[in-house]
Amino acid sequence: MFKIAVLPGDGIGPEVIEEGLKVLSAIEDKYKLKFDVKKYPFGGEAIDKYGVPYPEETKNACLSSDAVLLGAVGGHKWDDLEGDKRPEAGLLALRKSLGVYANLRPAVLYPPLKEASPLKNELLQEGLDILVVRELTGGIYFGPRGTVAIDYGFKAYDTEVYQTSEIERIAVIAFEAALKRKKKVTSVDKANILDSSRLWRKTVEEISKRYPDVELNHMYVDNCAMQLIKNPSQFDVILTSNMFGDILSDEASQLTGSIGMLPSASLREDKVGLYEPIHGSAPDIAGTKKANPLATILSVAMMLEYSFDLIDAANDIKDAVNKVLEAGYRTFDLGKGIILNTQEMGDKVVEYVKG
Numbered sequence: 001m002f003k004i005a006v007l008p009g010d011g012i013g014p015e016v017i018e019e020g021l022k023v024l025s026a027i028e029d030k031y032k033l034k035f036d037v038k039k040y041p042f043g044g045e046a047i048d049k050y051g052v053p054y055p056e057e058t059k060n061a062c063l064s065s066d067a068v069l070l071g072a073v074g075g076h077k078w079d080d081l082e083g084d085k086r087p088e089a090g091l092l093a094l095r096k097s098l099g100v101y102a103n104l105r106p107a108v109l110y111p112p113l114k115e116a117s118p119l120k121n122e123l124l125q126e127g128l129d130i131l132v133v134r135e136l137t138g139g140i141y142f143g144p145r146g147t148v149a150i151d152y153g154f155k156a157y158d159t160e161v162y163q164t165s166e167i168e169r170i171a172v173i174a175f176e177a178a179l180k181r182k183k184k185v186t187s188v189d190k191a192n193i194l195d196s197s198r199l200w201r202k203t204v205e206e207i208s209k210r211y212p213d214v215e216l217n218h219m220y221v222d223n224c225a226m227q228l229i230k231n232p233s234q235f236d237v238i239l240t241s242n243m244f245g246d247i248l249s250d251e252a253s254q255l256t257g258s259i260g261m262l263p264s265a266s267l268r269e270d271k272v273g274l275y276e277p278i279h280g281s282a283p284d285i286a287g288t289k290k291a292n293p294l295a296t297i298l299s300v301a302m303m304l305e306y307s308f309d310l311i312d313a314a315n316d317i318k319d320a321v322n323k324v325l326e327a328g329y330r331t332f333d334l335g336k337g338i339i340l341n342t343q344e345m346g347d348k349v350v351e352y353v354k355g
């Protein structure tokens with residue numbers, strides 16, 4: 001029986017997780033499966049209860065599970081805490097402790113959402129299906145950092161650090177993914193300025209030699225941010241660092257209609273994975289029932305696919321989401337249509353999963 005540690009977190013986290021679990025339980029019924037699902041405190045909620053964002057009990061549960069499903073963490077209440085005591089520090093510790101260095105963020109435009117994308121229709125003729133492969137356990141998020149007092153005020157620093165082995169393993173993930181897609185990798189860096197990016201570029205070049213069937217091009221991150229809007233269909237797999245991937249995936253998500261549509265899987269060598277929507281705790285809409293649960297529901301689909309090899313079940317969820325959208329149902333972030341609240345959207349997906 002697959003063991004899943006569920007971390008609802010803060011803000012809209014628990015709201016979208018509830019809908020993800022509803023869909024998971026519909027899959028259990030449909031396929032006569034049984035998942036061992038347990039919730040644990042994490043993020044701001046855990047700080048309030050235990051004084052730390054990633055308590056030992058939660059850590060032990062995550063480390064002994066087949067998959068971790070996370071809502072989102074953070075909120076104004078904890079914004080003034082020191083960096084390493086914040087809910088977001090718990091998220092970094094979770095990712096690091098699991099060793100899930102490969103963050104896959106598929107930005108897929110579901111055809112019924114063409115109107116919800118801010119792009120002109122003519123730019124979407126070929127659809128939009130980009131896989132952002134983001135390095136997740138290195139780079140500036142984990143490099144040396146600090147704040148020191150100086151003559152006038154303070155000096156604060158964060159350091160982008162990458163070593164060959166970290167770049168190699170994430171590049172392999174990107175090239176392998178490209179082989180199953182349109183066979184194109186765009187590696188995004190800032191090699192005109194940063195030493196770490198120059199090592200990135202050189203290492204990616206080396207790995208690309210093992211993949212003669214995959215086309216590789218390099219792009220500076222500032223240009224990539226622009227090209228995503230100008231000509232998104234040029235991209236297949238975007239391979240990039242932790243911070244650039246964070247930023248570019250939020251940008252790519254909006255092209256698909258809303259950040260509320262983008263799921264993610266964070267993987268390592270074995271099948272264990274962390275699954276989470278790419279959005280945050282959205283304090284501006286928490287408690288209003290406006291949150292779009294589809295990114296979390298699609299993260300459940302990724303969990304079924306990557307950690308459990310339940311491909312049919314994963315496809316059922318993706319098909320159900322497409323059908324719900326085709327039938328005109330929307331959450332408020334997706335623009336015009338039959339507007340549903342968070343719970344109603346979850347129920348609709350369940351209805352279509354059941355068939």
Ligand SMILES: NC(=O)c1ccc[n+]([C@@H]2O[C@H](COP(=O)([O-])OP(=O)(O)OC[C@H]3O[C@@H](n4cnc5c(N)ncnc54)[C@H](O)[C@@H]3O)[C@@H](O)[C@H]2O)c1
Nearest residue numbers: 072073074075260278279280281282283284285291292333
């Ligand atoms: N993985 C995570 O847990 C994660 C990710 C990003 C941000 N955060 C945290 O979340 C908090 C808020 O950050 P932020 O406002 O920059 O980013 P956010 O992603 O929470 O929200 C950005 C905007 O997108 C909207 N939005 C996000 N998810 C949505 C959904 N499912 N449906 C509809 N609209 C949605 C929000 O209402 C907001 O207007 C911060 O504390 C931040 O650190 C956590």
Ligand SMILES: CC(C)[C@H](C(=O)O)[C@@H](O)C(=O)O
Nearest residue numbers: 074088091092246278279280
């Ligand atoms: C909250 C933050 C630490 C996180 C990140 O930057 O990785 C978030 O923005 C994300 O995209 O998952």
Ligand SMILES: [Mg+2]
Nearest residue numbers: 246247250278
């Ligand atoms: Mg982000």
